[in-house]
Amino acid sequence: MNFTLLFSVFAVIALVSIIFSFSMSVYISVYDSDWYGLFSKNVTNQLEKEKIFLLGSSTVYSVNSTILNHHFITNEIEYEFFNLADMSDSPKKRLHSLSNIISNDPNIVIYGLDIGNFRIENQVPIPTEEIILHPQNFFLYQFDDFMEPIREKIPGSPKDRSLSTLKYFLFGPQPHHHPFINFYETQITPINELKENTLINDSYQVLDLSENSEEIISLKKIINELKKNNIKLIIFSAPKLVNDANENDIKLFEQTLKNYSEKYDIPIYFLHDEYMDLEIWRDSQHVAINNNTQIYTKDILEILLKEMK
Amino acid sequence: MLFNSLDFLVFFFVVMCIISFFKFRRFQHLFLIFSSLFFLYYTDNYLITLLIFTILLHFYVGREIFKSKNIFRKKIFFIIGIVGSIGILGFFKYTDFVITQFNFFGSYLDLGSEIPLLNLALPIGISFYTFQSMSYIIDIYRGSLQPSKTLKEYAVFVAFFPPLVAGPILRANEFLPQLREKISQNEISQKLKLFVITNQNLKFGITLMSIGFFKKMFFSDNIGPLVNNIFSNPIGLESFSIMIGTIAFGIQLYCDFSGYSDIAIGAAAILGFKIPLNFNKPFFASSPSDFWTRWHISLSTWVRDYLYYPLVFKNRNSNSLVFISLLISMLLMGIWHGASWNFLIWGGIHGLFLACYTILRKNFSSNSTKKFFKSKIGKITSILITQYLVFFTFIAFWMKDFTHMAYAMEKYVFLDFATEGTIQIIRDNELPILLIILFGILHFYSYKQGNIVEKISKMKIHYWAGILFVFFISIAMFYVGSAREFIYFQF
Numbered sequence: 001m002n003f004t005l006l007f008s009v010f011a012v013i014a015l016v017s018i019i020f021s022f023s024m025s026v027y028i029s030v031y032d033s034d035w036y037g038l039f040s041k042n043v044t045n046q047l048e049k050e051k052i053f054l055l056g057s058s059t060v061y062s063v064n065s066t067i068l069n070h071h072f073i074t075n076e077i078e079y080e081f082f083n084l085a086d087m088s089d090s091p092k093k094r095l096h097s098l099s100n101i102i103s104n105d106p107n108i109v110i111y112g113l114d115i116g117n118f119r120i121e122n123q124v125p126i127p128t129e130e131i132i133l134h135p136q137n138f139f140l141y142q143f144d145d146f147m148e149p150i151r152e153k154i155p156g157s158p159k160d161r162s163l164s165t166l167k168y169f170l171f172g173p174q175p176h177h178h179p180f181i182n183f184y185e186t187q188i189t190p191i192n193e194l195k196e197n198t199l200i201n202d203s204y205q206v207l208d209l210s211e212n213s214e215e216i217i218s219l220k221k222i223i224n225e226l227k228k229n230n231i232k233l234i235i236f237s238a239p240k241l242v243n244d245a246n247e248n249d250i251k252l253f254e255q256t257l258k259n260y261s262e263k264y265d266i267p268i269y270f271l272h273d274e275y276m277d278l279e280i281w282r283d284s285q286h287v288a289i290n291n292n293t294q295i296y297t298k299d300i301l302e303i304l305l306k307e308m309k
Numbered sequence: 310m311l312f313n314s315l316d317f318l319v320f321f322f323v324v325m326c327i328i329s330f331f332k333f334r335r336f337q338h339l340f341l342i343f344s345s346l347f348f349l350y351y352t353d354n355y356l357i358t359l360l361i362f363t364i365l366l367h368f369y370v371g372r373e374i375f376k377s378k379n380i381f382r383k384k385i386f387f388i389i390g391i392v393g394s395i396g397i398l399g400f401f402k403y404t405d406f407v408i409t410q411f412n413f414f415g416s417y418l419d420l421g422s423e424i425p426l427l428n429l430a431l432p433i434g435i436s437f438y439t440f441q442s443m444s445y446i447i448d449i450y451r452g453s454l455q456p457s458k459t460l461k462e463y464a465v466f467v468a469f470f471p472p473l474v475a476g477p478i479l480r481a482n483e484f485l486p487q488l489r490e491k492i493s494q495n496e497i498s499q500k501l502k503l504f505v506i507t508n509q510n511l512k513f514g515i516t517l518m519s520i521g522f523f524k525k526m527f528f529s530d531n532i533g534p535l536v537n538n539i540f541s542n543p544i545g546l547e548s549f550s551i552m553i554g555t556i557a558f559g560i561q562l563y564c565d566f567s568g569y570s571d572i573a574i575g576a577a578a579i580l581g582f583k584i585p586l587n588f589n590k591p592f593f594a595s596s597p598s599d600f601w602t603r604w605h606i607s608l609s610t611w612v613r614d615y616l617y618y619p620l621v622f623k624n625r626n627s628n629s630l631v632f633i634s635l636l637i638s639m640l641l642m643g644i645w646h647g648a649s650w651n652f653l654i655w656g657g658i659h660g661l662f663l664a665c666y667t668i669l670r671k672n673f674s675s676n677s678t679k680k681f682f683k684s685k686i687g688k689i690t691s692i693l694i695t696q697y698l699v700f701f702t703f704i705a706f707w708m709k710d711f712t713h714m715a716y717a718m719e720k721y722v723f724l725d726f727a728t729e730g731t732i733q734i735i736r737d738n739e740l741p742i743l744l745i746i747l748f749g750i751l752h753f754y755s756y757k758q759g760n761i762v763e764k765i766s767k768m769k770i771h772y773w774a775g776i777l778f779v780f781f782i783s784i785a786m787f788y789v790g791s792a793r794e795f796i797y798f799q800f
Binding site for chain 2: 005006008009011012013015016017019133134135136139157158159162163187
């Protein structure tokens, strides 16, 4: 084997990795820190309406800001809605951009929490039959600690980031209401098909809602920071077709949210099992973006209208 | 194990290093079998037993056919082998399809009983390795192949991991000699081959694999969303939108499948094996028969050699026999892809095109038409007509819903010349449209340049590394976020 040849290949891979991580960081500086994509400087100054930010992971990205903003305009409600859903978002991850959220001065923050945000790796050894039947899971588990930091560095969709950065440099900042996830129409998958094909395997993860949980600590910080800045916070549990948790975990999740709701005086709404019989799903975890799935957006609208009163 | 996953890259690197460092013939051959079985077991777990069963059955049957002096005994073993292959494939792939049809007609005739579906898991690569095994025993039965000398050799042939999951379908007479040391062009020694990773093979293999990854992860995965947008619900769309959908799907399918084949051929080349091409610029085919010498070559030649030729063997001059044989061959090709009516329709349409073309050419080829088709305009015209027909068939390949299929086909054939919706689709899908244009340019360039892989792999190392850089950076920057399965994995 020619080592010069292999060395060239590894050198190319290393160079590509450096450029890749640099360009992904450029995206962060373009979009995440100053949020030019959300409010270009000029637009921010001209924006007179109150702002509503929706936070959460991909489980909330199908909330359609166009419908909500259309309602606000036609009913002369002086609010503008922005869906800031981001891939694999969790309170811990969201904490990094909290200063941006606050500095953009929203009036209301509505936060969709997902039970999956609070699940951590189960340190129990994998049973032998699991290793035999699913060797790929065994390897995944063995190298998880090594891979996790690498995975964290790779964004949900490098393509979206590359295109956004490219558009930014070519056309300048463009204001939009779904800055972090592309808002394309997605198709509805029949509910039976989804239920049949979704395997619930919760043996590798456990729910951690303890006071020491990093996600809980981050959630509390977010609540406190928003309160300190007089930003109204509304929490809801994000809808799912198939919850990757058992019934006890779901009850515990509900109870914990209720406790925080009472403790911090935050309105809370439960949507996690709200649409389980409706044909509105793209997959078992996500409502499709589609004209026929507006119920989710309308429920969010109702929550907002209720809380605005 | 997906080729476009980190798991495969690590696996392949480890296999490559072990084969390169431990230069013991027997060990290398055994290690290749072990790693191939592990490759399938990693994704398919217990269904690997089917592969092992297929290997054992056909190795034994092949030997018995070869040894038998008695024609009857020969035939019996041959039938056992064929039934074994077709039985496994049919049971796992087509049982539920047959039950569904039976239940449908049962309820139509009011028979009052319904057979429950078996919901069997489809073993990965089963369509490929059963066809490979069948060709082995058919060749031995015909007397054109000597059986493999050892089980070890035969196991390497069937289980060899690069083409195991989605082809190309290997032929024993091309592959088995590669396991022995070569004496001359036509002669091999009895000695097992020592696998040496040469510079030339390594460079060629890495180039081809990079092109494969580029086709799959840069083109196919990024064009896919446009296809889904158009084809998942085509009702109400304009003709030009449907055409964009068919073009996008044709390119997506080509990049996906030929990308897989390139990675497989490249990986095999690094290990010292020569696997024939599976695609050869199919979008420049100038007739339906030309298309099938350029698209999924390993399957089309398999069907030609083992089904079509035997069918027309008695009378090649009979138009009706040629017509029926081509139709049957293409229907088999269609159903090979999956237990679904749309694949049968796809195969049927291709069969009709092929049969009509073959008969027309045979009966109406005058000198004047020959002259026209040899001219540049004639060639371009025939390429355009062929591609129009080929892309038409992709509608049936994608759409399982008959209403959708009929609507899309009608719009494709009877143009409505409306453009408003199409312009909107183009605006909403700028990246896939740009990629389609870029693909067209690159495909044309590679058509004009001839063997572009060979040319790249013969470049000086810094130019070569520069080309790899372009491939890798494009893949990384336009990575869609998760490893998408290859379309042909489902077959």
